[in-house]
Amino acid sequence: MNRSLVFDSPFLLGFDHTRSLIERAAKAAAESxxxxxxxxxxxxxxxxxxxxxxxxxxxxxxxxxxxxxxxxxxxxxxxxxxxxxxxxxxxxxxxxxxxxxxxxxxxxxxxxxxxxxxxxxxxxxxxxxxxxxxxxxx
CATH class of the missing domain: 2.60.40.790 (Immunoglobulin-like)
Known part of the structure; x- marks a missing residue:
């Protein structure tokens, strides 16, 4: 999955877990x-x-x-x-x-x-x- 540039901002500190949640949600959405x-x-x-x-x-x-x-x-x-x-x-x-x-x-x-x-x-x-x-x- 492509890394989102939004979470690479120096103003968003400690949001690694949010990125992980978004990646898990995208994977779950692909299931049918x-x-x-x-x-x-x-x-x-x-x-x-x-x-x-x-x-x-x-x-x-x-x-x-x-x-x-x-x-x-x-x-x-x-x-x-x-x-x-x-x-x-x-x-x-x-x-x-x-x-x-x-x-x-x-x-x-x-x-x-x-x-x-x-x-x-x-x-x-x-x-x-x-x-x-x-x-x-x-």
Whole structure:
């Protein structure tokens, strides 16, 4: 991926993690399976819905890595013995990632009718004020 000149400015100090997040988001956007929706549920809450027809809850895993990356993985065990004349329903495993904003938390996940719903919330942050003591020189 090309390096963005915006983050090379001498006025933006300590933003290496932001560059890393943008690169991860671009990589995640290039993935196409399984298809998904992201729904705004108001008050900072979101719902991600993935089409995972044919997967059981035991074959799916939802994890959060480093408080920043939501990872949804589906694994299929072995090959099936059926002889298909046409196979249009994907039977492959997948890993789908989403980069989470600061403060986003996973509230739960539900599998219903071939759709995996993952609810995200953003609790109100505590308002912190830090007083910096001023020292005198000498």
């Amino acid at each position: 399976y399984p298809p998904y929706n992201v729904e705004d549920r108001g008050d900072g809450a979101l719902r991600i819905t993935l089409a995972v027809a044919g997967f059981t809850p035991d074959q799916l895993q939802v994890t959060v890595e480093d408080d920043r990356q939501l990872v949804v993985a589906g694994k299929r065990e072995g090959g099936s013995e059926e002889a298909y004349l046409h196979r249009g329903i994907a039977a492959r495993g997948f890993i789908r990632t989403f980069v989470l904003a600061d403060g986003m938390k996973v509230d739960g996940a539900v599998l219903a009718h071939g759709l995996l719903h993952i609810d995200l919330i953003r609790p109100e942050p505590e308002r912190l004020v830090q007083r910096i003591p001023i020292k005198t020189a000498g």
